[in-house]
Every structure is written in structure tokens, then in C-alpha cells.
Amino acid sequence: MAASALAGLVSACAGTPVQTAASAPPVEAVPDTAQDAAQDTGQDTGERQIADLLSRMTLERKVAQLIMPDISSVTPADVEKYRFGTVLNGGNSGPYNNDFAPAQDWLKLADEFWDASTKPLANGEPAIPMIWGTDAVHGHANVIGATIFPHNIALGATGDADLIRQIGAATATEIEVTGIDWTFAPTVAVARDDRWGRTYESYSEDPARVAEMGVAMVEGLQGKPGADDFLGNGRVIATAKHFFGDGGTAQGVDQGEVNGDIEDLKEVHVTPYPPAIEAGLGSVMASFNSINGKKMHGNKALLTDLLRGDMGFDGLVVGDWNGHGQIKGCTNDNCPQAMLAGLDVYMVPEDWKALYENTLAQVKDGTIPESRIDEAVGRVLRIKQRAGILDGEVKPSLRENAGRWDKLGFAPHRAIAREAVAKSMVLLKNNGVLPLKENANIVVAGSAADSIAQQAGGWTITWQGGGELTNEDFPGATSIFAGLQQVGQSANADVTLSPDGDVASSAKPDVAIVVFGEEPYAEFVGDRKDLAFRDAEGLELLRKFKADGVSTVAVFLSGRPMWVNRELNIADAFVATWLPGSEGAGVADVLFGKAPASGTLSFSWPENCDGEPLNGPEGALFPVGFGRSLDDTKPFATLSEECAALTAGGASDWFAAGRLADRVKALSKGTELPDLRGSAGGIVARGIDRNAQEDAREITFGPGTALDLSGPQGGDAYRITYQVTQRPAGPVTLSSNGATLDISRELLIAEGKGWREMVLTPACLAGLSNALTIGSQAPFSIQISAISQEDAAEGAECSF
CATH class of the missing domain: 3.20.20.300 (Glycoside hydrolase, family 3, N-terminal domain)
Structure with a gap:
């Protein structure tokens, strides 16, 4: 300036x-x-x-x-x-x-x-x-x-x-x-x-x-x-x-x-x-x-x-x-x-x-x-x-x-960022596996281990982060795995990547570092009804290595403290790594003992998964200010793994607040549209504002195109909140489990009527499954703010 x-x-x-x-x-x-x-x-x-x-x-x-x-x-x-x-x-x-x-x-x-x-x-x-x-x-x-x-x-x-x-x-x-x-x-x-x-x-x-x-x-x-x-x-x-x-x-x-x-x-x-x-x-x-x-x-x-x-x-x-x-x-x-x-x-x-x-x-x-x-x-x-x-x-x-x-991605700036990563890590548990030993054979597992996008979180290149971003979008940056490999060289450690945890029986590692955590999000898209961490990838990897007699270090990526009692119980060491950004080597600095574990919690860590607000020690597993040093190997008491939120019937939202739910996919001609954004196969999906920034999508179909949606089965009916600003120029169909329904007339009637709900039941699409296809024979545009699955009452009719 x-x-x-x-x-x-x-x-x-x-x-x-x-x-x-x-x-x-x-x-x-x-x-x-x-x-x-x-x-x-x-x-x-x-x-x-x-x-x-x-x-x-x-x-x-x-x-x-x-x-x-x-x-x-x-x-x-x-x-x-x-x-x-x-x-x-x-x-x-x-x-x-x-x-x-x-x-x-x-x-x-x-x-x-x-x-x-x-x-x-x-x-x-x-x-x-x-x-x-x-x-x-x-x-x-x-x-x-x-x-x-x-x-x-x-x-x-x-x-x-x-x-x-x-x-x-x-x-x-x-x-x-x-x-x-x-x-x-x-x-x-x-x-x-x-x-x-x-x-x-x-x-x-x-x-x-x-x-x-x-x-x-x-x-x-x-x-x-x-x-x-x-x-x-x-x-x-x-x-x-x-x-x-x-x-x-x-x-x-x-x-x-x-x-x-x-x-x-x-x-x-x-x-x-x-x-x-x-x-x-x-x-x-x-x-x-x-x-x-x-x-x-x-x-x-x-x-x-x-x-x-x-x-x-x-x-x-x-x-x-x-x-x-x-x-x-x-x-x-x-x-x-x-x-x-x-x-x-x-x-x-x-x-x-x-x-x-x-x-x-x-x-x-x-x-x-x-x-x-x-x-x-x-x-x-x-x-x-x-x-x-x-x-x-x-x-x-x-x-x-x-x-x-x-000066963009300037080496001195990256050094500051790397220092911040190391100083921010909070060690919650360590039975002696940390710091990592010299000459160790180390496997790094988890889909997040070599993902700069996931470790950076939201507000990174795109608003929500993650999604279609790859490591190629981060020139000069270092993933957590790459950082471990880099720092490991000075300790004569053999560091290899195995996202799914598969290793040859003849090459049994001394230590497995499992990197897992929240997918990137920003603003209201990240709102949660509780603090239970549900993604089981990290948990399953920790269980796998434990069964094989391999010591484990859990590296948890998250934008908040979460209920991870299961992972805390099974891991030999557990580190809250937050969202470290582009300098994954800062994680390695602490794990190898090149930098002290000096971070302390600035938020109370929950003991229970219900998500009730914690602003002090009451109800906290770890209070504000907690953090272990690398030489603190005090025994860790086994935590309760009871969590009603994990077994209760949850919402069956497929798309809400501008985000696709976990395991819900949107594809056009086999190419994924992450969070229902981007272009593929003649379809363009862009974020629009309904009640909040980009909480809805405008989906534009080219002639002879189709949008394929699939996800966990959450009921036998679909509810879609939509708006038609201009009638379709040709037939538009919905298909599921072999059944097809032409909805062109219904969309014509909906034109200019504002936001409406479409309820699809077996009455109009027999045997609705966990896959739904929207197809259009001519250019057409529809706005969608929510898609969910639910159980329909017996005999319930479809409505538009």
C-alpha cells in the first residue's frame, strides 16, 4: 500500500x-x-x-x-x-x-x-x-x-x-x-x-x-x-x-x-x-x-x-x-x-x-x-x-x-506458518509412542494424509474448500504425509503412504500414523446438531492396526473439538491438529520431537457427544488450557463409548444448506459434481442464494443430459424443494430403480410460482431406490434448495 x-x-x-x-x-x-x-x-x-x-x-x-x-x-x-x-x-x-x-x-x-x-x-x-x-x-x-x-x-x-x-x-x-x-x-x-x-x-x-x-x-x-x-x-x-x-x-x-x-x-x-x-x-x-x-x-x-x-x-x-x-x-x-x-x-x-x-x-x-x-x-x-x-x-x-x-508463498512466510502448525498442535494422549523413534518403519494411512485441501479446511481457494481441489492446486505446499517423509529423512525413518492401511505382512511397520477428520466446510454448511464424529475411516484404520499389533498415532483434523472417545481409547497417541493449512511439515516437527508439543486447548473438549455448549470444565473431558508435553505419558483412563446420537434415527437430508451429505454423490455422465457445483456432461450447477449465501443450486441441463443422484437409503420417498423460473423446452423425466416419470407438465405449471415442494412416492415411481436421475431432452434450468429421503405414509400420493 x-x-x-x-x-x-x-x-x-x-x-x-x-x-x-x-x-x-x-x-x-x-x-x-x-x-x-x-x-x-x-x-x-x-x-x-x-x-x-x-x-x-x-x-x-x-x-x-x-x-x-x-x-x-x-x-x-x-x-x-x-x-x-x-x-x-x-x-x-x-x-x-x-x-x-x-x-x-x-x-x-x-x-x-x-x-x-x-x-x-x-x-x-x-x-x-x-x-x-x-x-x-x-x-x-x-x-x-x-x-x-x-x-x-x-x-x-x-x-x-x-x-x-x-x-x-x-x-x-x-x-x-x-x-x-x-x-x-x-x-x-x-x-x-x-x-x-x-x-x-x-x-x-x-x-x-x-x-x-x-x-x-x-x-x-x-x-x-x-x-x-x-x-x-x-x-x-x-x-x-x-x-x-x-x-x-x-x-x-x-x-x-x-x-x-x-x-x-x-x-x-x-x-x-x-x-x-x-x-x-x-x-x-x-x-x-x-x-x-x-x-x-x-x-x-x-x-x-x-x-x-x-x-x-x-x-x-x-x-x-x-x-x-x-x-x-x-x-x-x-x-x-x-x-x-x-x-x-x-x-x-x-x-x-x-x-x-x-x-x-x-x-x-x-x-x-x-x-x-x-x-x-x-x-x-x-x-x-x-x-x-x-x-x-x-x-x-x-x-x-x-x-x-x-513473496506469494514466500519461504519466510511458510516458515512462520510451519512454526504456527507445530505450536498449535495439542497432544491429548501419549502412551510413549511419541516422539517417533529414529530408524522407525512408519506407515501413514487415511485419505486425509496426503490431502492439502482437507488439512486446509474451508475458505481455501473456494468458499467451502475441499471438493474438487487436489494437491496440484497448492503449489509449494506440503501435505502431512509429505512433511512426515521430509522430516523423517533426518531421523533415518522409512515413511510410506498407504491410504487404506494395507501393508505387506513382511513389512509390518513399527508405527502407523492415521490422519483423519472433518471434511472441509464453511459457515452454515458446517453447522451440526451434535458433536459426534461419525466418519468411521480413521476408527477402522486404528482398529486394523491394533489387531495387527502395530502402535498408532491418531492425527485428527477438525474445525472444533469433537466427541472422538472411540478413537481416543484405541490410539496409542492422539493429537488435535485442527486445520493446519499449507505447511504439513509442522505436524511432523512435533511427532518426531523436532519441536515441542506446546499447544493448549482454547476450547473445552467434550466428554459426551450431545453437543451441549461447553464453556468451562463442567462436562469437559479436557478443559481450556489442557495439553500434554511429549514426555507426559500418564495413563489414560478408558472413556465411555456410549453415544445415543450415533444410533438415533438421523435426518435423511441428501442436499441441504448448500452441501451434499456424506456419501451422497451427484454425477453427470460419470463425472462427479462435488457438492452439486461445477460442470460436467453438459450440465452446469452453480450456487445461488435462497435464504443464505449459496444455500441453493441452479442446475442447467443441456439437450440430452442427465443428473444422477445417489446416497444412503433413508426412506421410500423423496422430497425436493425447487423453483422453475422458465418452463422446459422439452421432456423432463425422473427415473429410479427402472421406473420413469415424465414431469414436464408439472414443471410447466410450477413456472413462476416461487419455491415449491416435490414429493415423490411409490405411487408415481414404483420401488424408489437410493438412486434418482433427472433427465432433460432439451435445454432446461431448475433451482433446488433441498433434497431429502423420508418414509412415506402408506398410499401417499405424489405432489408437485
Whole structure:
């Protein structure tokens, strides 16, 4: 980013610099005269610059400063026409609609947006440079080749604030390499119910630890106020999120309800914000959740009276993905309530044009006072000013770190990440098998052992992570297996990979390391009804090796503490490894004793599987602060393996909240569509928003195509929530177990009727099985938000 804002302001006041190919003109303030100085009312130079810019902006340009579209739906030409103040890339948005775009394309698009926003305007109206915000929540992990740091839950387990400052600084540099100015990090949520799908974005259940780590990350990203590099080169604008209560929702439901005495809630969930504000925090993101029945995006008492008044925050308040649309009486494209409540920037990924026009009309008719618009625009200008963006800064590709591809996945950054991995690992059990011995014959098992995507978790290249990602998508990164092999060489150990655990009887290993855990997820997709870990792959491998008389080390990947009593009982050593990111060698450093096992739990570990919130020692198998050293081999008492959740009749959801359930597959002509996204066999499936970000799919069929769905048998009927916006051009059929049903007429009737339910029973598809095919003879598109299996009442009819 630019040199310090103070230096830039002095330059701007000295006059207009000559414009060169490497420099755009500053957004100039009116020069002082001797008379002006004599009559100075005390406003500093920066505030006078902002007041001057506001005085010369049209209402249309002011409103545009408050609209943040997503790069997947806005072009540089749109930015030039409207002069939006900000853009973002969502979790599934890459330059030129390519999630896997090379780093060079990120910088190229940053330049195009910059150029569009700074083209001169008529009549002396200032051309305000735009800024780009990104979700760099564990490194600049949207970008291929970046260093991917452990997620926050792991960083909380390190207890090392200085290390987190280093991570913030490294992340800021890698963001700058691609020309981006602003990150929506750190998350300072205090997660109080680990069933929440964003638990791994929280440093701890302890507000004090969250506050300490949050400040460290803000200082790492932005620098410290008063320092020469504060928001200067090598620094970016930080965002504390989500204000407030996101981690305190009932039953851990993402975007849900937080209830209780407001002072008690503030004591937990507001605690991390004041120290972050004192550290110079640039922006705050409003939360999706409600507080005692009122959505935060529309809560003036909290967004304005508390955050601005009581807490003294003078930075920018930005919305979350269409969060304003969840306010009662609002839609994504029409919501004056949010602006009146204290939101400064609407994050409106797709409906930006209509929201812009509606907001402009609401200012003109007095629904929103122009003074409120001026206040919000002033805050946008102020954060740009503090970051040097208003002061003749060169366009992104000509800044100090831009295009320094050697600093993306930079070796010193990877070293910091590797250190963080090692320091975050929490040793829960060790009967003496660790540290691994020299000259040992070691087999590494489990499908996650050589999967960088799984060890990195969500918010990695794509929003949900995992899915179609392979190790080839992570150049320079190291899987856990590769790290073990690398570090094992120095210990003369023979380390081999066997994902399924099969080894020759003549080559019986001394130790088996079993790597297993949660599949990647993000946000509400990760919400759980309990904390029972169900995937049996790791358990079966541990049992197999035990039966063969082989010592075992369980390496558990997860975004939260989970009930793994069965695995804890059978393993000789058990390590909570969280989501370590791109540097799997950090795991090996601890297992081989090259680094100490120093991580301690920042969340209580559950003794039971029901998932009731744990925020202290009561009901905890291991309390906050627990962690063994490698020489701690105290006996481990056998744990109860009773878990009613494992045997109770569970939900038979096949597709819900934007995710396919475990063991449910979607294929087109034999090619898998992970989580029902992507293209194959003439079918294109893309995420759309129904009630939340990408919680539904739009599936477009080419002529003569079919979508094959299969999964565990959960009943003899299907229930599909769907919407038809345009009637099919030819026959559409459903097939299962040899039976076929033409539903073209039903879809024609459903056209334009909104979301509906389709219930398929044996009455119309005899002998429904655990496989269902949707076929179309002509081009056709359908939107689907849920698919489930259930037991139909005897004689139940089908319905559409």
C-alpha cells in the first residue's frame, strides 16, 4: 500500500504532483491560504480534505461509494459508470469468473478496477479511487500459491500473540502482491457452542484470549498506530467481525438468534472489540445474527449508539453478504433501514444496480437524510485517506509489493506458518509412542494424509474448500504425509503412504500414523446438531492396526473439538491438529520431537457427544488450557463409548444448506459434481442464494443430459424443494430403480410460482431406490434448495 497517510497528506497539501505513468493525481483538497490558516477552526488537514471532497461530489457518486458489488457480477465498465467505492471477491469469486485464476489475473483486474475508478470526471468532481476487500482469513488463501496459515482455532491454541502478528504481516504482504487493499479479517467471534459451523474461525471460547489474539492480528495486518508503516507498504486494512454475537447463537445455528441480558452478552461478545479499536482498527463488519429478536444489520442501538457512541469507533462499518436483506421489511435490493441503523457500506454481491437506484431514490425523497449519506461516505473516504489511497498513490501494479510473485508463498512466510502448525498442535494422549523413534518403519494411512485441501479446511481457494481441489492446486505446499517423509529423512525413518492401511505382512511397520477428520466446510454448511464424529475411516484404520499389533498415532483434523472417545481409547497417541493449512511439515516437527508439543486447548473438549455448549470444565473431558508435553505419558483412563446420537434415527437430508451429505454423490455422465457445483456432461450447477449465501443450486441441463443422484437409503420417498423460473423446452423425466416419470407438465405449471415442494412416492415411481436421475431432452434450468429421503405414509400420493 502507499507510504504513510500522513506523508501523503503533506504531499497533497503542497500542491498537485506531476502525473506520470507511475502515478495518478491525488484527490486534491482545496489549498490553504494565509487567511484560511488564520481562520482555521481546528479541523486537521485530513478532515478538511474529506469535507472538501464531499462538497464536490454529486449525490449519485456519494451513493455509489456505499455500494459494494462482487467481482463476479460487476465489471470495470460498471465501476467507471457508477464509481463504486468498493468491490469484493466472495469465497467463490475469482477474477474473470475463474476461481482458479493465477495470481497475475488478480493484479490485472485490480488495475482495471483502479483505472476505471480514477478516470477524470466532468465539472471538477473528484474521481475517488476504489478499494477491493477480500476474505483472507487464514492467509491470502483465495489465491493459488499463497501461504495458507492455520485457521484461528489453531492460532488460539498457540497462545502466541507475537507469532500471530507475524502471520498478519505476512498475510498483508501477500495480499499486496495481488493489488488488494483490504481484508475481512480477523474474526473475533467468541464461539460458545461448538456445533456452530464457524467455530474454527474463533480463537477461543474465552473472550480475553480472543481479544489478545484479535489485537495481534489487527496490528500484524495494519501495523501499529503511530508507526511509520501504519497502513503503509506491507500493510492492509483490517476488519473485526462480526459485530456482535455471531458466536453466541442458540444451538450454534449460523446467522441465528442470540438471546439474553444485553449486558451479559456484551461482557462476552463485545470484549474483543474495544482493544481492537484502540489498536487502530480500520473497519468492522456487521453480523448476520439477531440480538434478542433484532437483526444486527438493522440494530441502531448497537451499530450506532454502542459501537460509535459508547465505544468511540470512527472507522467504517461494512455489511456482510446481503445481510441487510435479512432485516424485516427489507430485500437484497431495497433496505434503507440498514443505512439508518448505522451501516456505511452495503455488501450487495449481485443486486447492486437495483439497490443503488433504490437508495438514491430514498435519499431524494427524504427516506434517508442526505446527512446520513454524507456521514457514511465520509467514513469511506476516511479509511481510504488513512491507507494513503487518496493521496496520489500509484495504481495497484506499480506499488512496492505488487507483482512480487516470489513473496506469494514466500519461504519466510511458510516458515512462520510451519512454526504456527507445530505450536498449535495439542497432544491429548501419549502412551510413549511419541516422539517417533529414529530408524522407525512408519506407515501413514487415511485419505486425509496426503490431502492439502482437507488439512486446509474451508475458505481455501473456494468458499467451502475441499471438493474438487487436489494437491496440484497448492503449489509449494506440503501435505502431512509429505512433511512426515521430509522430516523423517533426518531421523533415518522409512515413511510410506498407504491410504487404506494395507501393508505387506513382511513389512509390518513399527508405527502407523492415521490422519483423519472433518471434511472441509464453511459457515452454515458446517453447522451440526451434535458433536459426534461419525466418519468411521480413521476408527477402522486404528482398529486394523491394533489387531495387527502395530502402535498408532491418531492425527485428527477438525474445525472444533469433537466427541472422538472411540478413537481416543484405541490410539496409542492422539493429537488435535485442527486445520493446519499449507505447511504439513509442522505436524511432523512435533511427532518426531523436532519441536515441542506446546499447544493448549482454547476450547473445552467434550466428554459426551450431545453437543451441549461447553464453556468451562463442567462436562469437559479436557478443559481450556489442557495439553500434554511429549514426555507426559500418564495413563489414560478408558472413556465411555456410549453415544445415543450415533444410533438415533438421523435426518435423511441428501442436499441441504448448500452441501451434499456424506456419501451422497451427484454425477453427470460419470463425472462427479462435488457438492452439486461445477460442470460436467453438459450440465452446469452453480450456487445461488435462497435464504443464505449459496444455500441453493441452479442446475442447467443441456439437450440430452442427465443428473444422477445417489446416497444412503433413508426412506421410500423423496422430497425436493425447487423453483422453475422458465418452463422446459422439452421432456423432463425422473427415473429410479427402472421406473420413469415424465414431469414436464408439472414443471410447466410450477413456472413462476416461487419455491415449491416435490414429493415423490411409490405411487408415481414404483420401488424408489437410493438412486434418482433427472433427465432433460432439451435445454432446461431448475433451482433446488433441498433434497431429502423420508418414509412415506402408506398410499401417499405424489405432489408437485
